[in-house]
Amino acid sequence: MSDDGARRGWPLYEVFVRGKRGLNHVHVGSLHAPDAEMALHNARDLYTRRNEGVSIWVVKASDITASSPDEKDPFFAPSADKVYRHPTFYAIPEDVPHL
């Protein structure tokens, strides 16, 4: 998937679109472009033909550092064993309001 532009093809850009104000940018797909500016224009034409967005990010795919895709990876293990991070860990009497 990585492409440094040294090949005859254009580099790959990943595209993120903010659907409307108040929402996060969300990954929608990718495209090839010779530079970031063209990537942005192409992303507008390709991914927002029907008002799907108010803002676009493009990022060179080769600039993304990713974790291993496997969700069972030990990388995520530390987040599973801290049950006290969840509100349901704490027992509160039923009759105490607003908690």
Added chain:
Amino acid sequence: MDETALAAHFDATIAGDQRIEPRDWMPEAYRRTLIRQIAQHAHSEIIGMQPEGNWIRRAPSLRRKAILLAKVQDEAGHGLYLYAAAETLGVDREELTEKLISGRQKYSSIFNYPTLSYADVGVIGWLVDGAAICNQVPLCRCSYGPYARAMVRICKEESFHQRQGYELLLAMVNGTDAQREMVQESTNRFWWPSLMMFGPPDGDSPNTRQSMDWGIKRHTNDELRQRFVDMTVPQAEALGVTLPDPGLRWNAERGHYDFSEPDWDEFKAVISGSGPCNAQRLAQRRRAHEEGAWVRAAAQAYAEKQASRTAAA
């Protein structure tokens, strides 16, 4: 992890109806099947611009022209979503384009039929896009994440394609006798090729079982074909056109329409290159690619110049 453990994890993901994502381990055959299917699908969208593109400059009104332009632009977009999905499997888009224009990868047989009248624009929207929707809606739940997500976007847009076609036909059948005749004549030409879009009959489709086990396919070719016929008959009645199959009749026992077998010899001839427009479609795609070469080179040269200026500053 060794291969057996990885394969077990893959199988469990599929069995749990979870999605496979690009950097997950997957069997080579799964990867190959997906690359072939997604590339073929992408090529179909790209080649699919041609039959209708043929009518853009001869659209009967500005309204129809604007609609047709938007539709053909969508087909290009669908092709690009799908090439992007294919690339997540480790193939290069340039390579896929080369395989298309050198005839080493196929596209849907339907686009090898000519568009002879403006009614064809309507009938393609109604029947061809209708058949495509039947095929594509289940693909939104395909086990490969990027393909499924591309299909969700595509299906949202296909609904416009089908409705614009049907509306165009409604306008024509409410017009003159000559216009009604055009709609009927176009329906006669596109009915059988549309049924062929679902692929060979189940008994002659050796890869279906494996694709269903992998969650790539959710229904067999014959199931989808039946669904399409059942959907389409009342739509034809509402238009007042006759579907050109004397064997078409309601079967109360099955709760489905019975219909005749398409001419599978014709289907085989068209996919192996002998359809009415195969050579023309590929030649036009090749020409467009070659004539666009200077644009790609210029954009690349500009990007390099800008990058070297930034580096020097």
